[in-house]
Amino acid sequence: MLTYITRRVLASLLILLGASFIVYMLVAYSGDPLAEIKSSNSPSKEARIAQRTEALHLDVPPALRYFIWLGGAVKCVVPFVGQCDLGVTLQNQPVTVALSTAIPTTLQLVTTAAVLAITIGISIGIVTALRQYSTLDYGVTFVTFLFFSLPIFWVAVLLKEFGAIKFNTFLYDPYIKNSTILLISLVMGLLWAVLLSGSWKRRGITFVSAFAVTAGVLYFLSVTRWFSEPSLGIVVILVTGVAIAFGSTVLFAGLRNRRALYSSLIMVGLGGVAYYALQPLWDRATLWLVIGLGILAIVAGWLVGRFMGGYDHQQSSRAAMLTSFGVSGLVLLDQFMKNWSRYASDPHIRQRPIATIGAETPGLNGDFWLTGIDKYTHLVLPTIALILISLASYTRYSRASMLEVMGQDYVRTGRAKGLSERVVVTRHAFRNALIPLATIVAIDIGALIGGAVITESVFSFKGMGVLFLNGVRDHSPNPVMGVFLVTGITAVVFNLIADLAYSALDPRVRVKA
Amino acid sequence: MTTILENTADVPGGKPVLPEKPEETRGLSQGQIVRKRFFGHTGAVVSIFVLAAVLVLSISAIGLGPIPGWWKYGYTETPALMNGGHPTLQLFPFSLGEHPFGQDRVGRDMFAMTLRGAQISLFVMIVVGAIAALVGVLIGASAGFFRGKTEAILMRFTDMVIIIPALIAAAVVAQAAKGPVLLAIFLGLVSWTGMARLVRGDFLSLREREFVDAARLAGASNSRIIFKHILPNAVGVITVNTTLLMSAAILTETALSYVGLGIQAPDTSLGKLISDNQAAFSTRPWLFWWPGLFIVVICLTINFIGDGLRDAFDPRQKKLNVRRVKESPDRPDAQGVPALVNNAPSGPSSALTSGLYQNLDQPADGGEGNEETHR
Numbered sequence: 056m057l058t059y060i061t062r063r064v065l066a067s068l069l070i071l072l073g074a075s076f077i078v079y080m081l082v083a084y085s086g087d088p089l090a091e092i093k094s095s096n097s098p099s100k101e102a103r104i105a106q107r108t109e110a111l112h113l114d115v116p117p118a119l120r121y122f123i124w125l126g127g128a129v130k131c132v133v134p135f136v137g138q139c140d141l142g143v144t145l146q147n148q149p150v151t152v153a154l155s156t157a158i159p160t161t162l163q164l165v166t167t168a169a170v171l172a173i174t175i176g177i178s179i180g181i182v183t184a185l186r187q188y189s190t191l192d193y194g195v196t197f198v199t200f201l202f203f204s205l206p207i208f209w210v211a212v213l214l215k216e217f218g219a220i221k222f223n224t225f226l227y228d229p230y231i232k233n234s235t236i237l238l239i240s241l242v243m244g245l246l247w248a249v250l251l252s253g254s255w256k257r258r259g260i261t262f263v264s265a266f267a268v269t270a271g272v273l274y275f276l277s278v279t280r281w282f283s284e285p286s287l288g289i290v291v292i293l294v295t296g297v298a299i300a301f302g303s304t305v306l307f308a309g310l311r312n313r314r315a316l317y318s319s320l321i322m323v324g325l326g327g328v329a330y331y332a333l334q335p336l337w338d339r340a341t342l343w344l345v346i347g348l349g350i351l352a353i354v355a356g357w358l359v360g361r362f363m364g365g366y367d368h369q370q371s372s373r374a375a376m377l378t379s380f381g382v383s384g385l386v387l388l389d390q391f392m393k394n395w396s397r398y399a400s401d402p403h404i405r406q407r408p409i410a411t412i413g414a415e416t417p418g419l420n421g422d423f424w425l426t427g428i429d430k431y432t433h434l435v436l437p438t439i440a441l442i443l444i445s446l447a448s449y450t451r452y453s454r455a456s457m458l459e460v461m462g463q464d465y466v467r468t469g470r471a472k473g474l475s476e477r478v479v480v481t482r483h484a485f486r487n488a489l490i491p492l493a494t495i496v497a498i499d500i501g502a503l504i505g506g507a508v509i510t511e512s513v514f515s516f517k518g519m520g521v522l523f524l525n526g527v528r529d530h531s532p533n534p535v536m537g538v539f540l541v542t543g544i545t546a547v548v549f550n551l552i553a554d555l556a557y558s559a560l561d562p563r564v565r566v567k568a
Numbered sequence: 569m570t571t572i573l574e575n576t577a578d579v580p581g582g583k584p585v586l587p588e589k590p591e592e593t594r595g596l597s598q599g600q601i602v603r604k605r606f607f608g609h610t611g612a613v614v615s616i617f618v619l620a621a622v623l624v625l626s627i628s629a630i631g632l633g634p635i636p637g638w639w640k641y642g643y644t645e646t647p648a649l650m651n652g653g654h655p656t657l658q659l660f661p662f663s664l665g666e667h668p669f670g671q672d673r674v675g676r677d678m679f680a681m682t683l684r685g686a687q688i689s690l691f692v693m694i695v696v697g698a699i700a701a702l703v704g705v706l707i708g709a710s711a712g713f714f715r716g717k718t719e720a721i722l723m724r725f726t727d728m729v730i731i732i733p734a735l736i737a738a739a740v741v742a743q744a745a746k747g748p749v750l751l752a753i754f755l756g757l758v759s760w761t762g763m764a765r766l767v768r769g770d771f772l773s774l775r776e777r778e779f780v781d782a783a784r785l786a787g788a789s790n791s792r793i794i795f796k797h798i799l800p801n802a803v804g805v806i807t808v809n810t811t812l813l814m815s816a817a818i819l820t821e822t823a824l825s826y827v828g829l830g831i832q833a834p835d836t837s838l839g840k841l842i843s844d845n846q847a848a849f850s851t852r853p854w855l856f857w858w859p860g861l862f863i864v865v866i867c868l869t870i871n872f873i874g875d876g877l878r879d880a881f882d883p884r885q886k887k888l889n890v891r892r893v894k895e896s897p898d899r900p901d902a903q904g905v906p907a908l909v910n911n912a913p914s915g916p917s918s919a920l921t922s923g924l925y926q927n928l929d930q931p932a933d934g935g936e937g938n939e940e941t942h943r
Contacts, residue, residue, distance in 0.1 A: 066720075070728045077728075078736055085740045196875070197611075203812075204867030206819050206839065208826045209860040212846050448812065455808070455878075494769060498730075498762075508735065509823050524827060527739045535736065543731040550727055557769070563776050 083117035086530035142533035161518035168441035176449025184457035203447030229282030240270040296323035303377035308370035326382030394424035412515035497553035605880035612876020615869035641677035685838035696817035699756030704763025712771025811874025
């Protein structure tokens with residue numbers, strides 16, 4: 056195994072060298088970085104040309120210039136050799152500096168979108184596979200195909216128009232028209248009826264109740280001006296928490312495992328206590344405090360499951376941990392919501408809380424909550440756009456994979472020996488269906504790091520994508536190579552992970568040492 | 569399974585014949601079966617007609633190369649601006665009017681420009697799909713089948729191509745030669761990598777299966793095993809991926825043109841049109857809607873065709889596995905499974921609605937073996 060990894064890493068280095076040479080040559084030969092100066096009428100034209108030639112080593116032919124760049128780049132990858140040097144951009148800014156601000160911006164944008172798209176996509180795929188050729192399946196198939204067919208720049212412009220400009224106008228006066236309420240309720244009713252399925256009578260009941268509940272909630276929200284001062288409150292948190300408790304118990308242990316159900320419900324109770332106990336702490340909240348509390352909540356879930364004991368205490372632990380995670384998320388969300396009106400009335404926001412461009416509001420100084428909301432309002436539209444685009448492939452692949460697994464002999468064996476459908480699906484089918492997905496997910500994560508180029512440029516995120524695009528437009532290899540180094544290394548590493556994961560998960564595929 | 573199937577098939581007369589029962593496909597070639605299943609997929613058939621309509625419309629209206637089309641305006645002409653450039657398309661009664669999709673700021677006809685863009689997109693899509701699928705399947709299949717040194721070299725090569733961003737290749741092409749042909753070829757040459765990896769993954773798994781050993785024992789050559797035994801089993805992955813590839817190719821081309829690195833003026837592309845007109849969303853929304861709509865329609869139809877092909881080719885995810893088990897209380901093996909008999913609806917019609925979900929959870933793999941024997 057170790058030999059295999061060493062060999063792969065060495066091969067990866069060669070791959071990176073080869074690919075970086077090709078990319079460098081492509082960019083270098085794509086055009087003349089001096090063209091902009093040459094066509095200008097500036098009196099200091101000659102001096103500027105000489106200066107840029109000096110800074111970018113333009114007097115050296117590209118093939119040799121690559122090795123000048125490589126000499127500097129090696130110092131970045133190998134530690135303790137010397138100062139990291141990736142050259143300068145056309146604006147004479149060192150690429151290392153440009154990258155150090157661009158990478159966090161891109162990661163912020165991509166991580167949330169990737170995690171959400173993978174989770175949602177796989178869940179939808181599994182559910183539609185379990186109900187193959189139902190109305191739900193057809194509906195989801197159509198919708199995922201539609202999402203997959205949407206050009207991201209088109210979606211982005213639409214999102215800006217309707218998700219930001221129109222929605223901000225709505226937030227200014229959050230009154231929902233009766234016709235809108237009716238329409239949304241109708242859609243929700245249909246959605247639930249399709250989701251829960253069953254006989255026509257049952258579907259009718261589902262439709263009517265979902266319709267009534269949605270209409271009631273929307274009317275309530277509209278009348279109480281909830282959107283101006285949103286909050287969840289302890290009641291909503293507890294009710295949703297109980298729902299999560301039941302859901303996670305069904306998923307991990309089955310409702311007949313009372314110990315698991317009780318440990319989940321205990322976590323909901325503890326969450327309710329924490330809701331009040333933590334109130335004085337929130338004013339001095341920092342990111343680390345929130346992360347620490349989240350970890351504490353999960354550990355507490357594990358402990359409760361452990362102490363509930365029983366034959367299968369791991370199941371109880373898992374259910375309790377998931378519940379605990381969900382409830383702490385709700386408590387946190389509630390706290391963010393309480394700070395919303397403070398954010399929306401901030402003079403820097405100018406009554407337009409949902410942002411269309413940039414990664415943060417310039418000049419906004421606030422505590423943890425304000426900056427948190429600010430990040431969120433800037434990230435929400437590009438994240439939605441990215442999720443919509445990448446959801447489709449995860450859904451399709453996980454559905455196909457699950458369908459294949461459900462037809463395998465070991466699934467039949469599981470049923471034949473009397474296992475419940477839940478155990479067959481979650482233990483036997485689901486886990487095996489994830490194996491081929493591991494490859495796709497690993498490669499996609501590697502690709503996503505550099506893949507948000509278009510999204511970044513539409514939403515004016517000053518991330519790696521924009522750095523890269525500007526480099527390509529200016530025919531300047533240095534910034535392009537800087538971004539390429541980051542994305543190339545991630546891609547190579549994740550490819551290696553994908554291969555190792557495949558052979559680790561599926562013993563039939565052997566890794567040759 | 570084989571014996572069971574033959575028993576059912578040999579029962580003379582009697583039971584009503586359900587659509588696509590094994591008896592239906594008996595005596596048909598593999599191609600005939602696939603065609604039959606494909607044309608049973610409504611979405612795919614509708615998509616084929618829509619796609620053909622878009623293709624015919626875009627080629628006939630604008631013309632191809634030197635051959636002129638029937639539409640009165642070219643995509644570079646700038647006729648006088650009429651009625652503020654509002655679209656004149658009417659559905660009831662149907663009439664195109666002077667400028668069906670409206671005019672842009674300088675008066676160019678949007679109908680001509682959109683169709684020209686669609687033409688370019690379709691061309692790029694076909695070339696990219698063909699090149700990428702061919703290269704990807706060849707490389708993936710040989711890597712997965714031969715393993716060893718071949719695999720190492722091919723997959724390292726794939727890794728190298730994977731990390732070269734398509735944007736760079738396109739940027740170089742855009743500088744070197746203006747025109748969609750080179751752009752399409754270059755895009756095809758950098759987008760086969762996903763296909764190669766998937767095909768290889770499938771081959772790695774399939775080559776360990778018993779039927780490959782059986783074929784080898786029977787004395788089949790490597791190429792026969794690859795093309796006759798393993799490839800047909802991987803055809804689902806390949807078709808799905810090719811269609812994903814083709815729709816991705818359209819999106820890549822339009823995205824490149826959107827950021828100014830793809831198709832260059834005076835030629836036009838759907839992405840370039842959106843990029844040129846996005847600032848006018850509030851004043852001239854039609855300039856923004858039509859090109860986007862065409863991208864979505866082309867992509868959507870391609871994806872549905874791919875789905876239809878997958879259903880037609882792939883014996884493992886077929887529609888009728890489940891239903892056949894449910895709808896055939898006469899199956900000899902069904903009597904051995906009480907749950908199946910209890911859940912089986914009395915007639916084929918009821919299976920479509922109420923009982924479907926509950927029955928989906930029942931063992932559904934009875935049909936799979938049957939199909940295998942018929943292929």
